[in-house]
Amino acid sequence: MSGVAIVRPDEGESVRLGTTTMRILEDGTTTGHRLGIGEITVAPRTAGPPQHRHARHDEGFYVVSGTARFTVGETSYDVPAGTLAMIPPGAPHTFANPGDEPLVLLNTFTPDLYVQYFRDLKVMIESGVEFTPEASIEVMKRYATEPATEYEK
Numbered sequence: 001m002s003g004v005a006i007v008r009p010d011e012g013e014s015v016r017l018g019t020t021t022m023r024i025l026e027d028g029t030t031t032g033h034r035l036g037i038g039e040i041t042v043a044p045r046t047a048g049p050p051q052h053r054h055a056r057h058d059e060g061f062y063v064v065s066g067t068a069r070f071t072v073g074e075t076s077y078d079v080p081a082g083t084l085a086m087i088p089p090g091a092p093h094t095f096a097n098p099g100d101e102p103l104v105l106l107n108t109f110t111p112d113l114y115v116q117y118f119r120d121l122k123v124m125i126e127s128g129v130e131f132t133p134e135a136s137i138e139v140m141k142r143y144a145t146e147p148a149t150e151y152e153k
Helices: 112-126 133-143
Strands: 013-017 020-026 036-042 052-054 058-065 068-072 075-079 084-087 094-097 103-110 145-147
Touching: 013 112, 020 112, 036 094, 036 112, 052 133, 058 068, 068 084, 103 112, 112 133, 133 145
Parallel strands: none
Antiparallel strands: 013 020, 020 036, 036 103, 052 145, 058 084, 058 103, 068 075, 068 094
8 A cells, every 4th residue: 555645735745837836745655756846836927838739748827816818729728717627648738827917726746747747847946057048948848848939929
């Protein structure tokens, strides 16, 4: 029998990415690497990462509070708390906070592959590399993720 993981509100591994924070709640250790979970807090009026697509994992977003803008290809959806967005491998996507209140998202990765992306970003930032969309894309590439450049504005 595996151990049970309990992560309290003041626990978890935090990764600060500019005005956005990812709190890693499950890194795959408890789930046999089948599932990773994070809590993303996005400051008001903040864009998310460049639009991108994952080749090897599904990504889920559950809006806990605030309003999220999910952009999938050329289509944008502004959605309230209580909304779930599931992004299959290959689908171009990004998210943002268009509102005046903080946005909180529960973020899932199946399998847990992408959790290490956030850890690598933390190491990159701590080493003195500026957190830019270009730097983020370079780290994404390590995890079977590519920018969806055909949707750049």
